[in-house]
Amino acid sequence: MSLARRIIPCLDTDGDRVVKGVNFVGLRDAGDPVALAARYNAEGADELVVLDIAASRDRRPTFLETIRRVAAELAIPLTAGGGIRTLEDGRAVVRAGADKVAVNTAAVERPELISELSREFGAQAVVLAIDAKRAGDHWNVMVRGGRESASRDAIEWAQMGVAAGAGEILLTSVDRDGTQSGFDVTLTAAVSGAVTVPVIASGGAKSPAHFVEIFREGAADAALAASIFHDEVQSIRALKEFLASSRVEVRLPC
C-alpha cells in the first residue's frame, strides 16, 4: 500500500475550446473542454489540468466560465493555470472551482506570487509550472508559453519555488513537448531528486511504455499528457491497466 502514481490529462484552452500545438506553436482545435473533462473523469483520470494558453497575451473571462463548467463535471481534483499574475487571479480560479492554481511566467518575474498564493490557499494548492529547455549541460527556464528564455536554471528555480511555498512542480520539457518521442527522463529525474515535493512530468508522451519509463527511471510522481488522450490514441483505462501489469502502482477505475 502506497501512494499511486497519477495520470493527468491536460486541457490547453483558448477561450472555450481545447487546442493543441507542437512545440508550443501551430495550434489546432482539439475539442470541447467540458465533454473531454467528463470523459476523463469517467475513464479514471486522477486529476485534470486546465491551462489557458492564450491568457498571457489577452485576459479572457471565458476561461473562468470554462473552469466552472469543467469543475461541475469532476469528482477528481482540478488544477487551473495560464495567465495567473496576481493573488486576485488565483482567487478567481479557486472561486470558479479549481483546487490548485498553476503559476509560470508571472512567478519567474515575481517569485513572491508563489508565497502569496501559498499563504492563502496552502502549499498543496500551488503548482509551480516550469517549462524547461536543455542548454548544454543544464536546463533553462522558458517563459511566455515556452518562447523566451528566462536565463535561469530550471533545477535551481524548482528549489526556489518550493522554498517559496509551491507544493508541486509541473515540469514540461519544451524539447519533447508535442513530439510524442517520450518524456524527458533525465530532466525529470534531476528535478524530482532535487525537490521535496511531488513532480508531474509533462511533454512528449505517446506510448504506455513512455509512462512506465517516466515513473520508473524519471522518478515522476505523476505524468501529464494532452493530445494522446484527446485524439483517443491512448485511453486512460488501458494505460492504467498497462501500468498495473508493469507493476507501477496506479488507481484502477472500477
Add this chain to the structure above:
Amino acid sequence: MKITILDYGAGNVPSVERALQRLGVESHRTSMPECISKAEALLLPGVGHYAALVRAIDENHLRAPLIDAIRRGVPFLGICLGLQVLFRSSEEASELRGLNLLPGVVSALPHNVKLPHMGWNQVEKKRESSLLSGIDPGAYFYFAHSYAALDSRDSTATCSHGAEFAAVIEQRNIFAVQFHPEKSGDSGARVLHNFLRLAA
C-alpha cells in the same frame, strides 16, 4: 435532512456542495453562529492552512456553537483540516487551540517522504467502519496534506505516508476523514453517502 456546511472561505466548499448535490442532498453554507446551533447535520470542509480555519472559527464566533452542537450529538463530518481541528492543537500553528473534542494532537508528517502527501492512496481498516461500509478494501482516496493525526485512538482506518496516521475517524456522532471524499471519485461519493445515511 439538510446538511449545514460551515463556510469559512475554504476552496473546497463548492466541490463539497456539488458532491452532495450529486447524491440528491440539500445543503446550505453558513458562517453564522445561529445557523450552526440549528443545524441538523454539520459538515466542515477544509483545505489550506490550519491557522486560517481556526482564526475563521473564532472571528465568526463559531467555536462555542460548534462544540455545543457536536456535544449535543449533531452528526458532524470533518474533511481534511476539518478532521485536524477536532484535536487539541496542530504543529502547523502550535500557538492556536483546536476544538479539543478528540484526544491527541496533529503533527507534521516525517520529511523522509515527498510532502505534501498528495494524490491517491489506500486506507487500512483498523476497526468496523460505518463510513467505509460497502467500499472495496483496495479503494483509493485523494489526499492533499502535510500534517496528520499520528496518535489518534479514534481512527477506524489509517493511511501511511512516512508514518501511519488517522485516515478515518468515527467516534459517536463525530466523523472525519483526512482525504477529500468530494474529490475521490466513486469511493469518495460512497463515504459521503454513508455519512448521510448515518446522519439521517
